[in-house]
Amino acid sequence: MFTFWRTSLVIVALCCVAEAQQGRRTFALTQSHYSVRAGERVEISSSADAVAFARSAKSLTAKASGHMIRNFAVGPTPEGDKLLLGIPLTAEPGDYLVEVSLSGENEERSATLQVHVEPLLTPAATSSEPPFVLLDGFQLSAKSSCPMSSDSSGNFDNLQAYLQGSPNNVPGFFFENCTECPNCSIEQLGADLATFLNLLPYSQVDVVAHSMGGLIVRSYLAGKQASGFSPPPSPKIRKAVFIATPHFGAFAADFLLADILLTAGTQTNELKPASQFVWDLGTWNQLGDDLRGVDAIALIGTAGPSGQSDGVVESTNASLDFSMTGRTRVVNYCHVPPSTADGLAGTYLQCTAPGIAYVDTPAHPAYVAVSSFLLSGTAWQGVGNAPAQDAYLSKYGGLVVADINSSNQYVVPSAVSWGTVRLAEGGASEL
Numbered sequence: 218m219f220t221f222w223r224t225s226l227v228i229v230a231l232c233c234v235a236e237a238q239q240g241r242r243t244f245a246l247t248q249s250h251y252s253v254r255a256g257e258r259v260e261i262s263s264s265a266d267a268v269a270f271a272r273s274a275k276s277l278t279a280k281a282s283g284h285m286i287r288n289f290a291v292g293p294t295p296e297g298d299k300l301l302l303g304i305p306l307t308a309e310p311g312d313y314l315v316e317v318s319l320s321g322e323n324e325e326r327s328a329t330l331q332v333h334v335e336p337l338l339t340p341a342a343t344s345s346e347p348p349f350v351l352l353d354g355f356q357l358s359a360k361s362s363c364p365m366s367s368d369s370s371g372n373f374d375n376l377q378a379y380l381q382g383s384p385n386n387v388p389g390f391f392f393e394n395c396t397e398c399p400n401c402s403i404e405q406l407g408a409d410l411a412t413f414l415n416l417l418p419y420s421q422v423d424v425v426a427h428s429m430g431g432l433i434v435r436s437y438l439a440g441k442q443a444s445g446f447s448p449p450p451s452p453k454i455r456k457a458v459f460i461a462t463p464h465f466g467a468f469a470a471d472f473l474l475a476d477i478l479l480t481a482g483t484q485t486n487e488l489k490p491a492s493q494f495v496w497d498l499g500t501w502n503q504l505g506d507d508l509r510g511v512d513a514i515a516l517i518g519t520a521g522p523s524g525q526s527d528g529v530v531e532s533t534n535a536s537l538d539f540s541m542t543g544r545t546r547v548v549n550y551c552h553v554p555p556s557t558a559d560g561l562a563g564t565y566l567q568c569t570a571p572g573i574a575y576v577d578t579p580a581h582p583a584y585v586a587v588s589s590f591l592l593s594g595t596a597w598q599g600v601g602n603a604p605a606q607d608a609y610l611s612k613y614g615g616l617v618v619a620d621i622n623s624s625n626q627y628v629v630p631s632a633v634s635w636g637t638v639r640l641a642e643g644g645a646s647e648l
Contacts, residue, residue: 244326254335256306258365260299272297274319283313290396291317295364303365303396306413310336339418340388347421347455348388354428356395363395376576379584402483407436414453421455423591427574431462438509439501446501457513458587460574461527461552465534466490491617508540514590518550520570525609527552528568532610548582548601
């Protein structure tokens with residue numbers, strides 16, 4: 218049984234456990250008391266040497282015991298200057314014993330944390346509009362495979378603060394996927410989103426999702442599982458805004474360099490164009506996906522090479538026309554700010570315009586579109602251009618083709634043609 222200081226704040230007491238095992242030792246902690254609640258991240262105050270070791274570690278785990286809950290998350294910030302402990306939004310309040318382990322090539326370091334988790338803060342609604350949930354996308358930095366941001370500002374800058382103020386005036390939450398389930402499949406993250414939404418004391422919420430976050434939303438709406446679908450009978454989402462979501466995959470995930478850097482992990486493979494995941498999600502409901510009737514819009518960027526992408530996702534794959542027409546707006550923005558990943562994003566992605574979800578001013582098109590749409594206004598319709606006004610989208614689209622027999626099994630033909638154009642596996646040009 219643990220003893221804690223009881224105050225209006227959350228207390229985390231940390232202690233180190235000596236290990237006699239060869240190659241395993243404790244890492245130094247310089248502070249023993251912290252405040253934390255479900256859905257938040259707290260810095261593990263430690264030596265610079267331990268933080269540096271965490272940046273190069275092959276695996277980082279935070280095994281929690283004391284309550285029935287998936288393990289907590291641990292990892293560096295995108296900048297690599299801090300080591301954070303992440304408490305999932307679905308964590309039950311109470312006392313936990315958490316063993317943090319950092320494993321390198323020939324060494325493992327550990328520390329044992331005693332953690333008291335306070336309940337998720339769910340403010341009373343002061344508006345007729347429902348609360349909102351921000352969902353970030355695939356996370357990567359030069360220093361970690363799944364870095365955690367202290368709050369939503371690392372991904373959305375001021376968007377959460379703006380929406381919580383006038384004119385929207387609604388509470389907001391941040392579903393940070395590296396905190397909820399680091400490097401897990403998108404299906405699992407969709408299931409975690411379902412658990413979180415069912416815990417909230419609100420009948421419905423609005424969601425604003427960037428990149429892979431939009432696929433987490435769609436996976437939740439479809440009830441996608443590792444095998445099959447079990448859609449929620451009454452989805453708890455009223456409106457959805459998809460920002461740069463790769464509905465049919467992201468070409469940047471299909472580069473050989475991406476496989477090398479990202480070790481072809483589960484999320485990377487699911488994000489590849491025409492992957493089994495995006496195919497299943499796009500065809501689950503009578504060969505389509507109607508988003509379960511959720512009111513939605515999409516905001517896509519075209520500041521990438523040749524004006525056909527945002528540097529990560531082709532505009533044809535980010536458009537919402539597969540489900541509803543007239544709901545896509547096109548802006549001259551990149552997938553992420555060029556300064557992302559220690560300034561490497563702009564060069565690697567060949568896109569140097571501002572980030573499409575990084576809202577640094579109320580004039581940012583993402584804020585104008587999101588605020589207006591969630592308030593059932595019309596200003597979002599004047600943001601950027603419609604696809605018919607875009608030089609690329611007005612002429613080109615895309616097809617994902619598969620041959621399925623009457624038993625819903627895939628057939629591998631020797632050759633496929635679309636009219637006079639011979640199709641190649643993975644894609645075809647001149648369509």
